[in-house]
Amino acid sequence: xxxxxxxxxxxxAQYALVALGLTLxxxxxxxxxxxxxxxYVLGGFITYVVYGQLGLPFVVAVLASGVTLAVVGGLMExxxxxxVIKRSHREESTMLLAAxxxxxxxxxxxxxxxxxxxGVPKIVKGVFNDFGVILPYDRIVVGLVAAxxxxxxxxxxxxxxxxxxxxxxxxxxxxxxxMGVEVDRYTMIxxxxxxxxxxxxxxxxxxxxGVNSGIGGPISIKAFMMIMIGGAGVVSGAIAGGFILGMxxxxxxxxLREYGDVTYLVIFAALMIFLSIRPNGLMGKPWG
Amino acid sequence: xxxILDFRNVDLFYDHVHALRGVSLSVNQGETVALIGxxxxxxxxxxRAITGLRRIRSGEIHYDGQRIDGRNPADLxxxxxxxxxxxxxxxxxxxxxxxxxMGAFTRTDKAGIAQSLEMVLTRFPRLKERYGQAAGTMSGGxxxxxxxxxxxxxxxxxxxxxxxxxxxxxxLVQDIARSIVxxxxxxxxxxxxxxxxxxxxxxxxxxxxxxxxxxxxxSGNSSDLLSDERVKSLYLGGEL
Ligand SMILES: Nc1ncnc2c1ncn2[C@@H]1O[C@H](COP(=O)(O)OP(=O)(O)OP(=O)(O)O)[C@@H](O)[C@H]1O
Ligand SMILES: [Mg+2]
Numbered sequence: 259x260x261x262x263x264x265x266x267x268x269x270x271a272q273y274a275l276v277a278l279g280l281t282l283x284x285x286x287x288x289x290x291x292x293x294x295x296x297x298y299v300l301g302g303f304i305t306y307v308v309y310g311q312l313g314l315p316f317v318v319a320v321l322a323s324g325v326t327l328a329v330v331g332g333l334m335e336x337x338x339x340x341x342v343i344k345r346s347h348r349e350e351s352t353m354l355l356a357a358x359x360x361x362x363x364x365x366x367x368x369x370x371x372x373x374x375x376x377g378v379p380k381i382v383k384g385v386f387n388d389f390g391v392i393l394p395y396d397r398i399v400v401g402l403v404a405a406x407x408x409x410x411x412x413x414x415x416x417x418x419x420x421x422x423x424x425x426x427x428x429x430x431x432x433x434x435x436x437m438g439v440e441v442d443r444y445t446m447i448x449x450x451x452x453x454x455x456x457x458x459x460x461x462x463x464x465x466x467x468g469v470n471s472g473i474g475g476p477i478s479i480k481a482f483m484m485i486m487i488g489g490a491g492v493v494s495g496a497i498a499g500g501f502i503l504g505m506x507x508x509x510x511x512x513x514l515r516e517y518g519d520v521t522y523l524v525i526f527a528a529l530m531i532f533l534s535i536r537p538n539g540l541m542g543k544p545w546g
Numbered sequence: 547x548x549x550i551l552d553f554r555n556v557d558l559f560y561d562h563v564h565a566l567r568g569v570s571l572s573v574n575q576g577e578t579v580a581l582i583g584x585x586x587x588x589x590x591x592x593x594r595a596i597t598g599l600r601r602i603r604s605g606e607i608h609y610d611g612q613r614i615d616g617r618n619p620a621d622l623x624x625x626x627x628x629x630x631x632x633x634x635x636x637x638x639x640x641x642x643x644x645x646x647x648m649g650a651f652t653r654t655d656k657a658g659i660a661q662s663l664e665m666v667l668t669r670f671p672r673l674k675e676r677y678g679q680a681a682g683t684m685s686g687g688x689x690x691x692x693x694x695x696x697x698x699x700x701x702x703x704x705x706x707x708x709x710x711x712x713x714x715x716x717x718l719v720q721d722i723a724r725s726i727v728x729x730x731x732x733x734x735x736x737x738x739x740x741x742x743x744x745x746x747x748x749x750x751x752x753x754x755x756x757x758x759x760x761x762x763x764x765s766g767n768s769s770d771l772l773s774d775e776r777v778k779s780l781y782l783g784g785e786l
Contacts, residue, residue: 419651426637426648433635436597438623438652438700 260390266508267501268397271404272459274500276477277484278411278493279455285428285491286448288349289339292356295477296363297453301327301460302469303371309465310378316465323461324454331453334359335446360474368471377468400462407458408497415493424448428491483529489539498540547574549608550704550736551596556605556615558591565591567760568605573704578730578737580747580768582781583757589740590632592757593706596738597629598622609704624652628702632709632740634689638682642673642692645681649699658701665733666695669725687718694725698733705735711743719743723750744781748772756781 276298283291291297301323309319342355382395415421423444426434435441460469484503488495503525510521536542551573558566565588573579581589594600596607598619607615614622628649637645646666650659667674670691676684681692690710697705707726711719727750730737741747748754748768756764756777764777771777 422644422648423651425640426651429637429639430635432599433631433637434648435599435619436623436629436631436635437648437696438620440618440620 261392262508262512263505264391264393265511266505268393268401268504269507270501270504271401271408272463272500273480273484273504274408274497275404275455275459276481277488277496277500278408279452279459280481281485281488281491281493281496282424282448282455283452284485286424286445287335287339287343287352289352290356290482291452292353292478293334293360293363293474294452294456294481295479296360296367296474297327297330297456298460298463298477299367299469299471299474300330300363301457302464303367303376303460304457305461305464306371306376306378306469310376316381320458320461324458327457328450328454330457332446332450334453335449339449340442340445360478364471364474367474371471373471375468375470376464378465381465396466400466403462404459407455411455412493420444420447483525485539486529486533487539489542492539492541495539495541549573550575550610551738552606552608553592553596554606554608556592556595556607557603558588558595558600559603565760566595566602569757569760569762571755571762571765573736573738576730576734576736577753578726578739578751580744580751580754581738581740581757582742582744582747582754583763584781585742586759587757588760589757590708591760593629593631593708593738593740596622596706597627620652623700626701626703627706628697628700628704629706630690630693630697630708630710632712634686634693634713636681636684636689636693639680641678642676642681642684643678645692645696646673646699649696650701652700659699662699662701666698669698669728670695685715686713687715687722690714690718690722691725694722694729698729698735702735705729705737706740707737708740709742710739711741711746719746726750744777745772748777 276294280291280294283289304323304326305319308314308322309316338355338359339352342351380396382399384395386393386395386398415425423434423439426437426439427441427444431441480503484499485496487502488497488499506525507521510524514521514524549572553569553571556566556569557564569588569592581592583589591600595602598617602615606613609625609627637648640648646663650662653659672688673692673695676688681689684692694710710722710726714722723746726737726739729735739747739751748771751768754765754768754771755762756771764771
């Protein structure tokens, strides 16, 4: 039991981080970023190169992942999404653009990094074994770092000027403009921040699960499930969705093990029923 | 008398809809000017043009002696133009406090912001009671007071109000009208007031413009317009 909870929390923290980035981008610009998983993968490969191959410290590698993805996200907003949103009033235009960038990233990642699964040396050795819980130290470290990042993100949105500007933008764009919020600037910052979260998580996780060029799509799907559970565009919803999915996965892998690989089948079915009852998720309101 | 706002011969379009046709109007320093007209006459479009939310096709807009058409909204807030938009547009999931602070977004003078906050809360004591409450959960009248307060937090010199009586309980309309008069008198701010409630608007303003389908049909002193037969039949619904 304790083991299941510990695993769930560890998974939940990293999932929530991915979902936060996705929900931020959605809340700010109504864009469903289908390329979110690919951004995670890109972050993973950058840490793989900087830490695993160049041998620089892990912290530096993860920072490199974050910064690179922030730049990539900023450029995507500035030169792709902003232009499309200005020119087209149809919502599906940005969805198609997001899907196209996802395919593009997939192709680039495959070309540059190949199709092999890549891993890096462990960041901390040893295993925690007490209170009925067995958990390698590196998972504990990654889980804690993820938790700190989540708290940092919440504090940033609540207490800083850019944070308040982004919340205002998500709640009422026109009103935010009338308050003097520079819409273009803060939308770009938000997109960059969302991409950065994906990149950092990918970088952190490469130390545990490794990375390969094919996992972008599946990660995106998980991220979308989380914001479906929690409610799109809501910070608390993304966090709740992340931890709920992490917990369900952890429970499922233990309880359903004897029935084979059916955990996600069950989760999908449960999600469909849940959404038919509560289509806006648990907290279906933007930016509380 | 110096003009704080001079709106000259402006044309504005939404795709093929010609919403403003050569509209000219002005607001003098310290004045309250009313802008009345039926639904779709173009009242909000005038305010959107002034604040830079919508580009004009031709004409010129001058504020405080400077040409401002083409400048972006954030710039104009800094220059001292604040707007209370139609339909209030509160930030529904933010507290009253955070909403008010958003009004001071472009300001950096901490002491000045604290002063403005104090002034707003004194002027609208209801907001003090609701200070930590999410703005979306308040009544229409309370929300209206809050967005007027939010606009004042920018320390504006020109305040644009778009239908502040809309969706507000009748007995609160009086209160809001009184606050507008007091703000204009005490806060060194000129007011351009858009209203469907023409009688109220004409009573609290010095001058007024009546708009019909994108054209200024009538203008003059508010007290004259209030007793003008054409105004009575067109904008005051006949009864009096
Ligand atoms: N975003 C828009 N797209 C297309 N047409 C618009 C848009 N906004 C306003 N219009 C049109 O422009 C004209 C003027 O609209 P405006 O909102 O300025 O009127 P108004 O006097 O404020 O009316 P109301 O009393 O209903 O608020 C109307 O014919 C309206 O239909
Ligand atoms: Mg209007």
